Amino acid sequence: MVHEVRGVVAKGKGLPVELETVRVPDPGPGEALVTVQACGVCHTDVLYRDGGINDDFPFLLGHEAAGVVEAVGDGVTDVELDDFVILNWRAVCGDCRACRRGRPWYCFATHNAAQKMTLADGTALSPALGIGAFVEKTLVAAGQCTKVDPEADAAAAGLLGCGVMAGLGAALNTAAVTRGDSVAVIGCGGVGDAAIAGARLAGAAKIIAVDIDDRKLDWARRFGATDTVNSRGTNPVAAIRELTGGNGADVVIEAVGRPDTYEQAFYARDLAGTVVLVGVPTPDMRVDLPMLDVFGRGGALKSSWYGDCLPSRDFPMLVDLYRQGRLDLDGFVSERIALDQVEEAFEKMHKGEVLRSVVLL
Numbered sequence: 001m002v003h004e005v006r007g008v009v010a011k012g013k014g015l016p017v018e019l020e021t022v023r024v025p026d027p028g029p030g031e032a033l034v035t036v037q038a039c040g041v042c043h044t045d046v047l048y049r050d051g052g053i054n055d056d057f058p059f060l061l062g063h064e065a066a067g068v069v070e071a072v073g074d075g076v077t078d079v080e081l082d083d084f085v086i087l088n089w090r091a092v093c094g095d096c097r098a099c100r101r102g103r104p105w106y107c108f109a110t111h112n113a114a115q116k117m118t119l120a121d122g123t124a125l126s127p128a129l130g131i132g133a134f135v136e137k138t139l140v141a142a143g144q145c146t147k148v149d150p151e152a153d154a155a156a157a158g159l160l161g162c163g164v165m166a167g168l169g170a171a172l173n174t175a176a177v178t179r180g181d182s183v184a185v186i187g188c189g190g191v192g193d194a195a196i197a198g199a200r201l202a203g204a205a206k207i208i209a210v211d212i213d214d215r216k217l218d219w220a221r222r223f224g225a226t227d228t229v230n231s232r233g234t235n236p237v238a239a240i241r242e243l244t245g246g247n248g249a250d251v252v253i254e255a256v257g258r259p260d261t262y263e264q265a266f267y268a269r270d271l272a273g274t275v276v277l278v279g280v281p282t283p284d285m286r287v288d289l290p291m292l293d294v295f296g297r298g299g300a301l302k303s304s305w306y307g308d309c310l311p312s313r314d315f316p317m318l319v320d321l322y323r324q325g326r327l328d329l330d331g332f333v334s335e336r337i338a339l340d341q342v343e344e345a346f347e348k349m350h351k352g353e354v355l356r357s358v359v360l361l
């Protein structure tokens with residue numbers, strides 16, 4: 001059987017997204033059909049629309065989602081009918097060189113559905129990040145479904161599917177922030193604020209939020225920032241040093257994805273400190289650092305893909321912390337919108353008016 005549903009499609013470079021009829025097949029072996037309940041609007045969706053990821057138009061956008069399993073294909077044992085799940089883009093393969101070495105949070109060959117969702121005329125859709133969830137029902141690999149506590153609000157829980165997990169994991173997994181650490185976060189959008197929340201969960205003693213927008217700095221306090229720096233008028237490296245006894249922070253997380261902010265992160269950390277790049281740069285960007293400083297400052301320069309998360313380990317645990325009131329996922333949901341308001345949500349995101357707009361289905 002093929003399901004005809006409504007979905008948000010990007011048809012060509014830079015064109016506004018359109019609401020289209022999407023044909024979704026019943027799940028084949030290893031696949032799951034999911035009724036999407038909520039899906040957050042992420043920068044990566046705009047990147048797809050603008051041709052910044054690749055040219056495989058048309059794209060079915062949306063990937064920060066939660067919903068309920070409606071059907072599973074042959075051989076699926078990890079999830080079943082009516083499970084409440086968060087969708088992930090790291091369905092570990094078990095077989096690549098990272099998985100074989102026991103480091104599945106780096107899996108290089110994550111699974112996606114084998115069958116294609118299509119437009120009404122049969123044109124195959126490319127689902128964003130192998131998910132595609134601005135749609136009433138979506139088809140994914142069963143491993144892309146992570147079962148969590150069904151009492152959680154879908155709008156909040158779904159955000160763990162991408163940006164919020166990336167920020168939390170940058171602090172908790174990649175930087176491995178521990179109690180007593182000083183942490184600075186440069187760029188306080190959804191990802192940076194999640195890094196701040198992660199640093200607080202881990203017991204960081206000082207959490208310095210840096211942004212060029214005072215409104216963002218106010219929000220950052222809500223997630224746990226103890227100090228804020230508006231780097232539009234103040235040198236952030238000097239400010240972070242001053243707030244850390246002249247030394248720099250133990251961990252600096254860059255959540256913008258620009259050479260100038262990366263350089264700030266590099267110089268704002270203490271000797272032997274850690275820099276984590278979670279912001280995504282564009283292909284033209286370069287950094288130019290004195291090699292002697294790279295050597296002389298020691299420590300670690302890391303990047304964090306998807307917060308080095310392992311969905312099966314991290315999603316249920318973080319949803320539990322959310323349900324216990326120890327992780328404010330609701331704070332990331334700035335507004336709840338309808339499927340036909342995605343283009344407006346992109347606009348608000350550009351103006352910095354929201355942390356996350358979440359489409360309810």
Ligand SMILES: NC(=O)c1ccc[n+]([C@@H]2O[C@H](COP(=O)([O-])OP(=O)(O)OC[C@H]3O[C@@H](n4cnc5c(N)ncnc54)[C@H](O)[C@@H]3O)[C@@H](O)[C@H]2O)c1
Pocket residue numbers: 043044162163166186187188189190191192210211212213216231255256257258261277278279280281304305306307352355
């Ligand atoms: N590594 C991953 O797996 C992963 C996953 C999702 C998103 N991301 C990336 O994380 C980054 C942040 O995403 P987001 O959703 O939080 O975006 P966002 O636009 O909501 O937040 C960016 C923040 O940076 C601030 N900013 C911009 N220029 C700045 C500057 N020069 N100095 C200080 N602050 C500045 C903005 O005011 C804004 O608050 C993006 O590059 C996104 O692509 C990475």
Ligand SMILES: [Zn+2]
Pocket residue numbers: 092093094095096097098099100104106107108109110
């Ligand atoms: Zn693998």
Ligand SMILES: [Zn+2]
Pocket residue numbers: 042043044045063064162163
């Ligand atoms: Zn995303």
